[in-house]
Amino acid sequence: MADLSSTRRTRARRTLIFAAFLVALALLYTGYKAFGQAIDDSQRDWWVVGSFLPRSDDKNMPPVLDILAEFGEAPREGGTTIGRLTLDGALFTLREAAVGFAAGTIIGLAIAVVLLQSRRAERGVLPYVIASQTVPLIAIAPIVVVWGRTGLEFLPWEWQDWMSVSLIATYLTFFPVAVNGLRGLQSPSPEATELMQSYAASRRQILRRLQLPASLPFLFPALRIAATASVVGAIVGEISAGVRGGLGRLILDFAGKYITGPERLYVAIIGACITGLVAVGVVAAAERLLLARRGIVAQ
């Protein structure tokens, strides 16, 4: 059992490693930038390397410090800074992703519980669940948005465009949850189920006390994948459906102005990465909370 001080020490070490990683990444970036620049400046091929390694300039690889400075820049004099725009966009996208993630988790678990009931249902339905993921997301995103705009009367709230994006995130999220959830629900040994039956446990009791808790170690890896997928799905959904307010739109705007200010796009990309990390971080925290009490130290 880890005592408090050693937990704190581990945490401090992890933060340090992460900081070192960021610094290394920045150094690698700067190093290659200088190298690519040198190839470009020399105006001739450096041995063989120069012939296949991409050259670099301030357009395609803006200096790290310029990117960092861009966070504080405002596109219009006295207006909102790029950093602020990115933060607002990230929060907007994160909300879409969170709603999609929650809905996808519920739907995925529901599918897993239904498929658990019979082998025949599993064999009959699972292939369709898998096939659902072959539909190209970029193609269906605009369809979903247009569909949402037709006015869904049966819902208590007015349908917003961001909900369509959440729906796209849901579509990406439910799949890993359903597949891994089912495996997790099936993970208890036949003896464990027989024991529950010997206590005259009902099906629902077996599900709640045995199968659901047993599925958690299988579920969390899927939830981590689902967390990143929901953010990526939300961004892609925003871009292809033309929904304003989130990171997707921001990336599209900044990409359009890449020639005049490439740093902005980098800021948006960093923003998207952090958003994904936050999503995974929340899932990991929940995992630690739920699984650390099992005597096996969750990693």
Place this chain on the structure above:
Amino acid sequence: MAQDLVLEIAGLEKTFNPGRSNAVTAISDLYLAVRPREFVSIIGPSGCGKSTLLRLVGGLIEPTAGELSVNGRSAQEARLGRDYGMVFQAAGLLDWRTAIRNVELPLELMGWSKLRRRKRAKEMLELVDLGGFASHYPAELSGGMQQRVSIARALSFEPSLLLMDEPFGALDEMTREYMQTELLKIWRETATTVIFITHSIPEAVFLSTRVAVMSPRPARIAAELPIDLPERTPQTRDTEEFFRDVSLVRRTLRSVEGQ
């Protein structure tokens, strides 16, 4: 059926996949009667259907033919009436629950209040000498300790019949002998009826008031040997009587297998 029997089996038959080309008759024409407070071991060649018999008695699978009654009820009724405590070779503890919460599980399903089940679970853990390990997780317990928690769990709701399927099969010899002594102590203290499946002859002799020898598939009870040891302590294993009974069971088993 006689009321003073805990278990009465007559002409029991179990065929898996009946009517198909891969049909297997695991048990056929099996008779067995167990009186209250008996300790009956069932021994037989591996794969002879011992575990199938236990699952039939426990109402986990349905017999193809024959009669099986537990306290005058069908196995299904008995299972739903919580007449059974079951212990398998794998302790089968829920690894996300502490030892005491594992023992509480059946009581929880039966709707006992938290206070009442906590009290009972504590008593049960003390009965298996694990009073100090209540808040340990299964991963922190040895194999023998896990199996003792499993026994405490099976006995927590005072079932009339304890069904054990090679419960000590995965333990080392020393732990195994220790567990046997413990089990006898628990059996005496709780006055439970035990049906114990094993493939260890000394284990069967040491524990039982009666050893039922099963024939190879399709299995039936080929012989029943009463065991009458004057006392059962760790020293009993070195006595004349013990050796005599062990060799009697061994010879019976051999003759049954040779048939």
